[in-house]
Amino acid sequence: MSQALFFIAALGAIAGACGVVMLRDAFFSVLALVAHLVSLAVLFLLLRAEFVAAVQVVVYAGAVMVLYVFVVAYVGGGEDQPALARRGEQLRGDSSAGAHVRLGAALLGGALAVELFIALLGTGLKGIGGHGAGYSPGPQTFGTPAYIGKLLLTRFLLAFEVASFLLLIAAAGAVVLAARRGGVREEEPGPGLAPLDMPRPAGTGTMAEAAGAVRRQ
């Protein structure tokens, strides 16, 4: 059961990653990344990291991806905006250069994968052949919210606080970066309606009224 689930989730994760890299439209890339993140959350569950899996789905696949979708919708997202893309091809010479770059990148990525396989699987660690340390289900055990919360508020309190401060700075920085500036048109102080210009009967509030020239109705 867990093996079947592992293979389904692993295939989903890798297929999602391929989709992110290969799909032409940025919007579909975002959707592929959502599928990848959900599959990865299943893998986390299989590794007994329940809390991290929940955070992955709620925060990552939920909130962060919504942010992405909004920016893709705002910017337009297509891989090639026609005019700019054409100019890019002119700058780059011909389109065969792009194919060369792609081939080289694939070769480098394959080399990186081989190197990672050697580094991760070729270690002398005996543990990686096993199924992990002993695990007994329970409310306080490894990976539950209670366990993670206790670690975050005791041993890793400093890291927790620094991360929250970093989030604050990043939020402020994003506002500063994306704010309108330079060439902003101020609100024109046109002939707006002042409080004293409230609609009033003609002639009232003038000297003529004081002199009795305006009859009161």
Add this chain to the structure above:
Amino acid sequence: MSIAWYLAVSAVVFALGAIGVMTRRNPLVLLLCLELMLNGANLALIAFSRMWGNGDGQILALIVMTVAACEVCIGLGMIVAIYRRRLPIDVDELRELQG
């Protein structure tokens, strides 16, 4: 499944993300590929955490997620700023800092 399988998946995801960073030109997709690389690293961290039966790896994965969220925040802010200035959304053409 033994831990090695999870590590293999994490290596493949990381390499795919690296390929994406090298080939794609849209900065939005570039950010997505960075997310892929971070997720590969996260999977390895959690697999090792399971291997030792120790929660430190999971905490580190959570911190990595936080940093990734910050990176997304700043990156998307920069993309919106680039778009506002009517510059091309293409990392090959944004080469003012190249010298």
